[in-house]
Amino acid sequence: MTETATVAAVLGRMSPNLELNQNVAERRADGDDIVHLGFGEARLPVFGPFAQALAAGARHNAYGPVNGAPRVREAVAGYFTRRGLPTEAPQVITAPGSKPILTALQLVLPGDTVIPAPAWNSYRPQAELAGKRVLPVPIPEACGGVPDPERLREIVREARRRGADPRTVIVTLPDNPTGTVASPETVRELCAVAEQEDLVIVSDEIYRDLVHDPATPVLSPAEVAPHRTIVTTGLSKTLALGGWRIGAARFPAGDWGERAHRGVASVASEVWSTLAAPMQEVAAYAFDEPPEIRQRLAASARLHGAVARAVHGIMTDSGALCRPPTGGFYVYPDFEPVRGALAGRGVADSASLFQYLLDEHRIAVLAGHHLGDDPGALRFKAATSLLYGDTRELQQQALEATDPVRLPHVAAVLDRIRDCFAKLGA
Incomplete structure (x- = not known):
């Protein structure tokens, strides 16, 4: 085709x-x-304080910055920092859901895309809309959300021999559709393959805060390979605000991360302009994570x-x-x-x-x-x-x-x- x-x-x-x-x-x-x-x-x-924050934000009707207001980006940076990913506000972008960010990344990042099989049903069409070839890699027996590291290496090398150009791999922690969390060992193995094969990792962590047992370890690829990992998140799943469409992403520090961030901001400026101002009020409150x-x-x-x-x-x-x-x-x-x-x-x-x-x-x-x-x-x-x-x-x-x-x-x-x-x- x-x-x-x-x-x-x-x-x-x-x-x-x-x-x-x-x-x-x-x-x-x-x-x-x-x-x-x-x-x-x-x-x-809807959690009562969210409705209050939304009402308070209703008085704001200006567009605001494409990347998000400073207060929101600082709150998101704090959220990631508390999860072992030291982050500054300039590394953050907000959007009407994480789905637009994931689509924008397909438009910005070069080469073809590797996804787990099975995976959330939007990863493939997002990549295909950007004109990319999609390489599915089976998941390990124990978990979903990540391609089996050994198969990942094999399939990437074989694809390159056949003329494809796999440059990005998408992972989901915890996983949709299997409801499992990849072990830290599996994540480290995947990051090692990404290093060897020079793959960018897009880590979709929208379910990160819904691990059933607080003792279950969750290791983000951004902790292992921070220079090549972009992390996306949002409030749709963890705080049941799917219809409110609030998403965010963290980009690596340094020149490459800044270029990727600018690319997504450029797409945002032409597609969604900015996260709706009232939703930014909700986002700032939610990502600050007060006790309630x-x-x-x-x-x-x-x-x-x-x-x-x-x-x-x-x-x-x-x-x-x-x-x-x-x-x-x-x-x-x-x-x-x-x-x-x-x-x-x-x-x-x-x-x-x-x-x-x-x-x-x-x-x-x-x-x-x-x-x-x-x-x-x-x-x-x-x-x-x-x-x-x-x-x-x-x-x-x-x-x-x-x-x-x-x-x-x-x-x-x-x-x-x-x-x-x-x-x-x-």
């Missing part, structure tokens, strides 16, 4: 997770009772972990292979062990498994082939963050509960999921 044809193909379709979410919303509006596991939104009420924000983060991580583990148990009890979730709010089961039983139901690949679950059980998931996985595999992503209740009151109960999976409204939907999957291997 030519570069023009690839771009045209991307422009001819909607992002599959957003399309699925829209379709589920329409079917529910028509009265269809669907359990939604197909969309990665942290479905929690830290408490909210801890409560959110506990809730996400409890429900993700419950869904993981349902999947493995039904015969699936599945990595135990350790961060974020996803599980990624593999139903290969019950392929024979599923074949009797007309299920032979990820697309037919998705359709079977939706048509026969009214359960929506995101099929693995949309995430760059083998279309013939029986894998999908299940987002567990939409199971906390359909009202703000129920969601708040789940957030405050010591054992949220025992709440009647959460237990009821888990029972429905359990009933469905118990039948798959029967």
